[in-house]
Amino acid sequence: MSHLSAENVSVSFAGLKALSSVDLQITPGRIVGLIGPNGAGKTTLVNVLTGFQAPTEGTIKLDGAALTGLKPHQVRRRGIARTFQGGRLFRDLPVLDNLEVTGVGLGMSRRAAIAEAEAMLDWIGIGALGSRIAGTLPYTDERRVAIGRALMGRPAYILLDEPAAGMSTPEARELSALIRHIAGDLGCGVLLIEHNVGLVLGLCEHIVVLDSGAIIEEGPPAAIRDSEKVRHAYMGTAANTDLPVLEVME
Amino acid sequence: MSAASPTIEPHLTTGAIVAKTPRPFVLARRTIITPILLALLMIAIALLTMMTGSRPFNQVIIDVFLRVILVVGLYVFIGNSGVLSFGHIGFTCLGAYVAAWLTINPMMKKMAFTGLPSWLIKTQMPYWEAAIIAAIFAGLAALIFGRILMRLSGIAASIATFAMLAMINTIYSNWETVTGGTSSVVGIPIIRSIWPYLIAAIISIFIAWAHAISRSGLALRAARDEPTAAAASGVDIPRERLVAFVISGAIMGLGGALMAHSIGVVTPDTFYLGLTFITIAMLVVGGMGSLSGAVIGVVFLSALIQTLRWLEAGVSIGDVAFAIPKGLQEIALGIIMIIILALRPAGVFGNREISLTRNRGD
Helix, strand or coil: CCCEEEEEEEEEECCEEEEEEEEEEECCCCEEEEECCCCCCHHHHHHHHCCCCCCCEEEEEECCEECCCCCHHHHHHCCEEECCCCCCCCCCCEHHHHHHHHHHHCCCCHHHHHHHHHHHHHHHCCHHHCCCEHHHCCHHHHHHHHHHHHHCCCCCEEEEECCCCCCCHHHHHHHHHHHHHHHHCCCCEEEEECCCHHHHHHHCCEEEEEECCEEEEEECHHHHHCCHHHHHHHHCCCCCCCCCCCCCCC | CCCCCCCCCCCCCCCCCCCCCCCCCHHHHHHCHHHHHHHHHHHHHHHHHHHHCCHHHHHHHHHHHHHHHHHHHHHHHHHHHCCCCCCCHHHHHHHHHHHHHHHCCHHHHHHHCCCCCHHHHHCCCCHHHHHHHHHHHHHHHHHHHHHHHCCCCHHHHHHHHHHHHHHHHHHHHHCHHHHCCCCCECCCCCCCCCHHHHHHHHHHHHHHHHHHHCHHHHHHHHHHHCHHHHHHCCCCHHHHHHHHHHHHHHHHHHHHHHHHHHHCCECHHHHCHHHHHHHHHHHHHHCCCCHHHHHHHHHHHHHHHHHHHHHHHCEEECCEEECCCCCHHHHHHHHHHHHHHHHCCCCCCCCCCCCCCCCCCC
């Protein structure tokens, strides 16, 4: 079965362990959540999966073949896309060009990239934004454009790094619906890294919890919701506390 | 950054993504007005020069066209990649010497360049053929240097390009049997007609435009704005930089060859810090991210330089003779450039292009 996996991955920065023997698997059409308090190593894991950070130990595999050592653009060309905290759009370029960049980066002609970019913007529901300069967009639209850019070329996997940050509850619900469509309609495997734990609990079939670079818990949403270890990681105490933003997005 | 406008409510379209391929050459049709308008500006300047019939003015305009070639060449790399290069005038030097080797009378070459291979000494070709070969030679040199330099970014890349310029200057200043060393290389056929320079300037503008709207140009501009996101979008940044470096190197080589034919004499120091400064200044003042800015920056600053030169030489208005003190030209030019950059840090044009309609930044 097709899958993207991190196997026994560790990362050290000057002796400090950012990730410690992490195992993770994502399969097409499935949404996996990755949560944990600040500094848990979530973004480091995304960087390792996408070639931006070499693991100190362990390997990244796509369908059993090692990806370790590939450059980020080579990882993307193998169908593993990502978004960034803060969007990181090409701010001086129009929205349509932002999506086209991925198309041409993947080897499409500009004409084919324009066609796919227009279709992608329409699919996400922001077709009207195509001619807008990306740097003038409101924050939430930036996030949608970043997701559209990552979806160009129909990647097999997409890693979403805090896509709901700064969104209101209705906007987060819209995003939640979009992520479901990405997994359901496009058959894309999704890794959702998010501080809005409610959104993750409502969307994901499987959730992995990182703390201080190590996996402290994983399982279905119900198991994570009831886990004392997870509450302790977030709140520093197991007594009478709730996970942050516990409104579940159904 | 301009104020954010209200968020557009998304309306998800479920199911398949259906792409409709646009008409062929849609981008070219949408943006070609920019190089056409710039070419018309060049043609208008050339016609005006013909009408005046002034030989000194003819030479001034030839210099303007040469600077257009060089600054457009710089724009192809610096404007699209955002990497400031101090080394491109090195390619101009390479082009100028290739033109000298290929067009000077063989008898003169035999005496001046004893280290040249005999086939090259015997070769003498028309200036335009030599200019094409000079462009190819400079492009190949850019390919060799670029394979190493384009792996660097930011200030490291800029310093490395400066080191490349210093290397080329040192080699050409000391390899006496091949380059004549620091002595002036004379005997290069002088081309006084304005048309070859005009045609080369227009060709350079269209090459720069074609690169800007190409896949490579778009990917490079994205990498300029957000290299991390560009890499995550599948863009091979060193490769796209190398493509631009080679194209811009070739244009600089073409400019160097024609520069040699405009003055008839070259030395390595003709192509060093002074020319590096003035070409980068013209690009920065016009707007590094804009082809229109590159061209109009040259026209504007050339006009300014020439006006200040005339004022230094003295101007008579009626019975009153007027002249500004010697050296004021450089000071005034520096002050004007500082004022422009203080008011518009991205240059006069920023990232915009001249167009008959509102353009979309291609």
